[in-house]
Each structure stands twice: as structure tokens, then as C-alpha cells.
Amino acid sequence: MKRFIPVLVLLAVLAAPGASANDAAYEKALKLVQQAQFDKAVAIFKPMAENGHPPSQFSMGLMYHLGRNVEKDLAVAYDWYKKAVLQDYAPALNNMGMMYLKGEYVAENKVIARKLFETASADHTQARDNYAKCLEYGWGGEQDIGQAINFYQIAGEGGYVLGWHHLAQIYDQGRPPEVPRDEDKAVRWYIAAAEKNFARSIERLKQLGRLPDHLKDK
Structure with a gap:
């Protein structure tokens, strides 16, 4: 860790x-x-x-x-x-x-x-x-999933791209009952991180079959 x-x-x-x-x-x-x-x-x-x-x-x-x-x-x-x-x-x-x-x-x-x-x-x-x-x-x-989502998002917005990847993982895996799994939201945040060349997000998008064309050369 x-x-x-x-x-x-x-x-x-x-x-x-x-x-x-x-x-x-x-x-x-x-x-x-x-x-x-x-x-x-x-x-x-x-x-x-x-x-x-x-x-x-x-x-x-x-x-x-x-x-x-x-x-x-x-x-x-x-x-x-x-x-x-x-x-x-x-x-x-x-x-x-x-x-x-x-x-x-x-x-x-x-x-x-x-x-x-x-x-x-x-x-x-x-x-x-x-x-x-x-x-x-x-x-x-x-535990506060809602606040975790908020802090992951602002971490990413501040330039710490791992925050967006962690946010995507919450939606990718789901945190019931507060947050059901939502692949579309997960993909949105994986893409945000992937556009900053974050390799783990790129790899996960490939696994999901959701890597957009503009990222396929990364």
C-alpha cells in the first residue's frame, strides 16, 4: 500500500x-x-x-x-x-x-x-x-461512501489521477446499499484517468471492452 x-x-x-x-x-x-x-x-x-x-x-x-x-x-x-x-x-x-x-x-x-x-x-x-x-x-x-466519492473526485480534479481511478472502482464494484454497481459511471471516471495516461484505468477499460477510440493508441 x-x-x-x-x-x-x-x-x-x-x-x-x-x-x-x-x-x-x-x-x-x-x-x-x-x-x-x-x-x-x-x-x-x-x-x-x-x-x-x-x-x-x-x-x-x-x-x-x-x-x-x-x-x-x-x-x-x-x-x-x-x-x-x-x-x-x-x-x-x-x-x-x-x-x-x-x-x-x-x-x-x-x-x-x-x-x-x-x-x-x-x-x-x-x-x-x-x-x-x-x-x-x-x-x-x-464509513461514509458519499464523502469518499466527493474526496476522490476532488483529488482527481487537483491532479492526483489515482483519485479518479479509485472513484471509478467504487462504481465498477458497487458499494451496496449506498452505491449500486454502475458500469457507465465507472467507465466515465476510468476514461477521465485514462486521458491522463493512467495505465491501470486504460487496462480496466480494455477488460470491460469500453476503451474509446481516442485512447486506443495509449
């Missing part, structure tokens, strides 16, 4: 900094990450993180979470995420939520995970998808 940021290349999307004197340095570090020059990126992230820059604190946490240029260390990752969480930095809230959801370093606690995802969802598209998953399955609180 890999629902935290899977590769550091996505830092540029999920950890975009606000206006500050650190912007230029942080953007430079993100470019170094995209070039897999992790040692040089860490040399920029670390001093800014130590000086209280939330995006850099998050980035250091992710480096240790994934073991990029450093030995993977979930305790250190958690500590860096926590520093950013204390400044309400949404990507860190999301990733800490995943640690609680999966029981990485901390004891598994879906109640805490759900709360972190909910808080982060105001500013973070992936957190909206994670919060929707909690709502869909009742992780850490009450």
Missing part, C-alpha cells in the same frame, strides 16, 4: 515552497533531485531544514523514508516530518499519516492516520485520496 510520495522526483509537485528567501535554493535542490544528484540536494535541504524551513524538513524526511543518499531510517524520517507537521505543512502531514496507517516506526493507528489525512486534505491532493480511502473503508472512524 504505497500511498506516500513514491519517488523524490515528485517533490517538485508535492512540496512546492511558498514565497521566501529560500525559494531559489529550494528550487535548485528539487532540480538536483530530479537529476538523481541526491547528495548535492541534501547539502541544500539540510541547513534550510535545520533553520525551520518546512519544505526542506519534509524533503529531509522523505530522503530518510526512502533511503536516498542516506541509509533508510524511519525514526529520523519521522522526526523530520514531525518538525514540518508542527508547522502545518500538508505533504508532511500526509506522509506521517501513511506511517501511522502502515505502522512504520510508530504503532499502527488508523484514527491518527485519518485525522492527519483530513487535516492535510485542505491543501494536498494525495491526502484527499488517502482521506477518501479512510472514508470508503471506515478506517479510523465512520
Whole structure:
């Protein structure tokens, strides 16, 4: 269940900094990450993180979470995420939520995970998808399929295409009694994701025999 940021290349999307004197340095570090020059990126992230820059604190946490240029260390990752969480930095809230959801370093606690995802969802598209998953399955609180549908949709609209795929799956499989199976609605959302080149949605449309002509070259 890999629902935290899977590769550091996505830092540029999920950890975009606000206006500050650190912007230029942080953007430079993100470019170094995209070039897999992790040692040089860490040399920029670390001093800014130590000086209280939330995006850099998050980035250091992710480096240790994934073991990029450093030995993977979930305790250190958690500590860096926590520093950013204390400044309400949404990507860190999301990733800490995943640690609680999966029981990485901390004891598994879906109640805490759900709360972190909910808080982060105001500013973070992936957190909206994670919060929707909690709502869909009742992780850490009450199940609410209607709200899950809503959060999956806005996650997709915000650019996190997996949200549309998850929404399509609800209609594809059905969630009775609240949501009966509706293949047409499922296909609508699979197409939305497929048009953004989401491979799993394309494959499911093929399985259903519903892949539109304009997507057959994908």
C-alpha cells in the first residue's frame, strides 16, 4: 500500500515552497533531485531544514523514508516530518499519516492516520485520496461512501489521477446499499484517468471492452 510520495522526483509537485528567501535554493535542490544528484540536494535541504524551513524538513524526511543518499531510517524520517507537521505543512502531514496507517516506526493507528489525512486534505491532493480511502473503508472512524466519492473526485480534479481511478472502482464494484454497481459511471471516471495516461484505468477499460477510440493508441 504505497500511498506516500513514491519517488523524490515528485517533490517538485508535492512540496512546492511558498514565497521566501529560500525559494531559489529550494528550487535548485528539487532540480538536483530530479537529476538523481541526491547528495548535492541534501547539502541544500539540510541547513534550510535545520533553520525551520518546512519544505526542506519534509524533503529531509522523505530522503530518510526512502533511503536516498542516506541509509533508510524511519525514526529520523519521522522526526523530520514531525518538525514540518508542527508547522502545518500538508505533504508532511500526509506522509506521517501513511506511517501511522502502515505502522512504520510508530504503532499502527488508523484514527491518527485519518485525522492527519483530513487535516492535510485542505491543501494536498494525495491526502484527499488517502482521506477518501479512510472514508470508503471506515478506517479510523465512520464509513461514509458519499464523502469518499466527493474526496476522490476532488483529488482527481487537483491532479492526483489515482483519485479518479479509485472513484471509478467504487462504481465498477458497487458499494451496496449506498452505491449500486454502475458500469457507465465507472467507465466515465476510468476514461477521465485514462486521458491522463493512467495505465491501470486504460487496462480496466480494455477488460470491460469500453476503451474509446481516442485512447486506443495509449
